[in-house]
């Protein structure tokens with residue numbers, strides 16, 4: 139899941155993850171956005187949310203796995219640390235049956251940080267993306283820089299969330315172009331927060347000029363905002379039409 143800030147990435151990610159879990163699939167949702175909002179969107183209670191330690195701050199774990207402690211003078215560290223047990227050991231289990239991992243921020247001077255914590259997170263994401271046992275839902279920032287090239291190529295579908303507005307469409311076009319260049323084969327747009335039906339045609343047309351097919355149009359519903367403010371799961375918001383549209387999206391993903 140990618141897209142401009144605030145368009146609804148975490149909401150869409152949370153609902154899709156919950157829908158897959160409801161079908162009995164094993165689902166891992168990964169919050170890879172430093173401005174973490176996936177736990178709330180999945181309905182993790184506030185007290186529990188406050189206790190979540192992002193993986194990038196698990197200094198002992200990072201040191202144990204990579205051989206180097208974050209923040210210390212750079213030295214040697216492993217580029218292929220063991221990660222296959224991390225989801226089982228550190229994921230938060232949500233009431234909806236989703237396993238949630240929060241990655242946190244990598245404190246790096248500029249992008250492309252080369253440090254023990256990024257080594258661990260990159261290896262973990264690679265493992266999870268390649269793992270066939272789980273459905274992986276990855277809530278990202280706009281960019282794909284968390285992922286190495288071979289991981290990006292293994293991503294089945296990139297959904298770029300768009301809201302009605304030219305800037306969001308422009309960002310989506312840039313993300314889509316970058317992702318395709320990196321080898322993601324299936325890139326689709328999800329139009330979210332539609333306030334007037336007429337907006338759909340216009341945005342779909344704009345997206346098409348960037349060869350972006352729109353897989354769903356999700357209506358704006360105040361109840362999703364209310365659920366967000368209350369820290370309640372998006373799935374339980376009662377935003378019937380929006381949830382129906384996301385349910386249809388979930389079906390369309392498989393049909394592609």
Ligand SMILES: Nc1ncnc2c1ncn2[C@@H]1O[C@H](COP(=O)(O)OP(=O)(O)OP(=O)(O)O)[C@@H](O)[C@H]1O
Pocket residue numbers: 141142143144145146147148149150171173175179330331332356357358359360361362363364365366367380
């Ligand atoms: N279809 C919708 N109708 C109304 N409100 C929505 C809809 N989708 C998302 N929202 C609301 O918009 C806000 C931003 O949503 P969300 O946190 O999912 O976006 P995001 O893209 O993950 O943001 P960020 O870039 O900050 O991570 C939230 O208050 C959410 O409840």
Ligand SMILES: [Mg+2]
Pocket residue numbers: 147148149171173174175176277
């Ligand atoms: Mg978010």
